[in-house]
Amino acid sequence: MSQQPEQSSLPFAANSAAQPGFASGSAPEPKPAVQRAGHAPQRIPPWLENTELLLRLLVRGFIGVFFLVAPWAGQLFWFFPRLLYVWDQNPLILYFPVIAHYAAFGAVRGVVSGLGILNLWFALLDALHHRYRNG
Numbered sequence: 747m748s749q750q751p752e753q754s755s756l757p758f759a760a761n762s763a764a765q766p767g768f769a770s771g772s773a774p775e776p777k778p779a780v781q782r783a784g785h786a787p788q789r790i791p792p793w794l795e796n797t798e799l800l801l802r803l804l805v806r807g808f809i810g811v812f813f814l815v816a817p818w819a820g821q822l823f824w825f826f827p828r829l830l831y832v833w834d835q836n837p838l839i840l841y842f843p844v845i846a847h848y849a850a851f852g853a854v855r856g857v858v859s860g861l862g863i864l865n866l867w868f869a870l871l872d873a874l875h876h877r878y879r880n881g
Contacts, residue, residue, distance in 0.1 A: 799876050806869035813862030817855035 815822070819829040833839070833855075839846045848854055 799872070803869050803873055806865055806872070810862045810865035810869060813865060814859050815862070817849075817858045 816832045819832045820834045823829045833849065839849055
Protein backbone atom coordinates (compact mmCIF):
# COMPACT_ATOMS: atom_id res chain seq x y z
CA MET A 747 0.00 0.00 0.00
CA SER A 748 1.28 3.47 -0.84
CA GLN A 749 2.34 5.93 1.83
CA GLN A 750 1.24 8.94 -0.23
CA PRO A 751 -1.30 11.34 1.30
CA GLU A 752 -4.81 11.36 -0.06
CA GLN A 753 -5.14 13.82 -2.94
CA SER A 754 -8.65 14.96 -2.03
CA SER A 755 -7.81 16.06 1.51
CA LEU A 756 -8.15 19.75 2.33
CA PRO A 757 -5.22 21.67 3.84
CA PHE A 758 -6.85 22.26 7.25
CA ALA A 759 -4.95 22.08 10.49
CA ALA A 760 -5.21 18.72 12.24
CA ASN A 761 -6.53 20.34 15.41
CA SER A 762 -8.93 23.26 15.15
CA ALA A 763 -8.23 24.26 18.76
CA ALA A 764 -6.59 27.56 19.59
CA GLN A 765 -3.36 28.26 17.75
CA PRO A 766 -0.42 30.22 19.19
CA GLY A 767 -0.85 33.95 18.88
CA PHE A 768 -4.65 33.87 18.76
CA ALA A 769 -7.25 33.98 21.47
CA SER A 770 -9.03 30.73 22.15
CA GLY A 771 -11.49 29.98 19.36
CA SER A 772 -10.59 33.06 17.25
CA ALA A 773 -8.08 31.42 14.93
CA PRO A 774 -8.69 32.35 11.30
CA GLU A 775 -10.14 29.51 9.26
CA PRO A 776 -7.64 28.30 6.66
CA LYS A 777 -8.78 28.55 3.04
CA PRO A 778 -9.47 25.21 1.37
CA ALA A 779 -7.80 24.29 -1.92
CA VAL A 780 -11.18 23.46 -3.44
CA GLN A 781 -13.65 26.25 -4.24
CA ARG A 782 -16.65 26.25 -1.93
CA ALA A 783 -20.15 26.35 -3.32
CA GLY A 784 -21.35 29.88 -3.94
CA HIS A 785 -17.93 31.37 -4.73
CA ALA A 786 -17.29 32.31 -8.33
CA PRO A 787 -14.10 30.85 -9.84
CA GLN A 788 -11.41 33.27 -10.94
CA ARG A 789 -11.70 34.42 -14.53
CA ILE A 790 -8.82 33.87 -16.95
CA PRO A 791 -7.58 37.21 -18.36
CA PRO A 792 -8.59 37.83 -21.99
CA TRP A 793 -4.98 38.39 -23.10
CA LEU A 794 -4.06 34.93 -21.82
CA GLU A 795 -7.00 33.33 -23.63
CA ASN A 796 -6.04 35.13 -26.86
CA THR A 797 -2.39 34.11 -26.51
CA GLU A 798 -3.36 30.49 -25.93
CA LEU A 799 -5.65 30.58 -28.97
CA LEU A 800 -2.91 32.09 -31.14
CA LEU A 801 -0.37 29.46 -30.08
CA ARG A 802 -2.89 26.66 -30.61
CA LEU A 803 -3.73 27.98 -34.10
CA LEU A 804 -0.06 28.31 -35.02
CA VAL A 805 0.75 24.77 -33.90
CA ARG A 806 -2.31 23.26 -35.58
CA GLY A 807 -1.65 25.25 -38.74
CA PHE A 808 1.99 24.24 -38.91
CA ILE A 809 1.22 20.57 -38.30
CA GLY A 810 -1.64 20.69 -40.82
CA VAL A 811 0.46 22.26 -43.56
CA PHE A 812 3.33 19.85 -42.86
CA PHE A 813 1.10 16.77 -43.14
CA LEU A 814 -0.61 18.21 -46.19
CA VAL A 815 2.63 18.92 -48.09
CA ALA A 816 5.13 16.34 -46.75
CA PRO A 817 3.90 13.28 -48.69
CA TRP A 818 4.00 15.16 -51.97
CA ALA A 819 7.12 17.26 -51.35
CA GLY A 820 9.30 15.24 -53.73
CA GLN A 821 6.85 15.60 -56.63
CA LEU A 822 5.70 19.17 -55.98
CA PHE A 823 9.07 20.74 -55.29
CA TRP A 824 11.31 18.77 -57.63
CA PHE A 825 13.57 21.81 -58.01
CA PHE A 826 14.51 21.55 -54.31
CA PRO A 827 15.91 18.02 -53.91
CA ARG A 828 16.46 18.28 -50.15
CA LEU A 829 12.70 17.95 -49.68
CA LEU A 830 12.97 14.32 -50.78
CA TYR A 831 14.32 13.62 -47.29
CA VAL A 832 10.95 14.55 -45.79
CA TRP A 833 9.00 11.58 -47.17
CA ASP A 834 10.82 9.52 -49.78
CA GLN A 835 14.34 9.22 -48.42
CA ASN A 836 14.23 9.92 -44.71
CA PRO A 837 16.25 7.56 -42.47
CA LEU A 838 13.18 5.88 -40.97
CA ILE A 839 11.83 5.00 -44.42
CA LEU A 840 15.22 3.76 -45.62
CA TYR A 841 15.83 1.67 -42.49
CA PHE A 842 12.48 -0.16 -42.66
CA PRO A 843 11.78 -1.29 -46.24
CA VAL A 844 8.24 -2.40 -45.34
CA ILE A 845 7.36 1.15 -44.31
CA ALA A 846 8.97 2.44 -47.51
CA HIS A 847 6.82 0.04 -49.53
CA TYR A 848 3.58 1.26 -47.96
CA ALA A 849 4.62 4.92 -47.85
CA ALA A 850 5.03 4.87 -51.62
CA PHE A 851 1.33 4.12 -52.14
CA GLY A 852 -0.74 7.07 -53.25
CA ALA A 853 -3.53 6.08 -50.87
CA VAL A 854 -1.23 6.37 -47.85
CA ARG A 855 -0.04 9.75 -49.04
CA GLY A 856 -3.66 10.79 -49.50
CA VAL A 857 -4.63 9.68 -46.00
CA VAL A 858 -1.73 11.62 -44.47
CA SER A 859 -2.66 14.69 -46.53
CA GLY A 860 -6.26 14.24 -45.42
CA LEU A 861 -5.13 14.31 -41.80
CA GLY A 862 -3.35 17.57 -42.56
CA ILE A 863 -6.52 19.04 -44.05
CA LEU A 864 -8.49 17.82 -41.04
CA ASN A 865 -6.02 19.52 -38.71
CA LEU A 866 -6.32 22.78 -40.66
CA TRP A 867 -10.12 22.45 -40.52
CA PHE A 868 -10.01 22.07 -36.73
CA ALA A 869 -7.82 25.16 -36.49
CA LEU A 870 -10.30 27.13 -38.60
CA LEU A 871 -13.26 25.92 -36.53
CA ASP A 872 -11.45 26.81 -33.33
CA ALA A 873 -10.74 30.34 -34.61
CA LEU A 874 -14.33 30.84 -35.75
CA HIS A 875 -15.75 29.45 -32.51
CA HIS A 876 -13.59 31.86 -30.51
CA ARG A 877 -14.61 34.76 -32.74
CA TYR A 878 -18.35 34.13 -32.40
CA ARG A 879 -18.14 33.34 -28.70
CA ASN A 880 -16.31 36.58 -27.86
CA GLY A 881 -17.38 38.86 -30.64
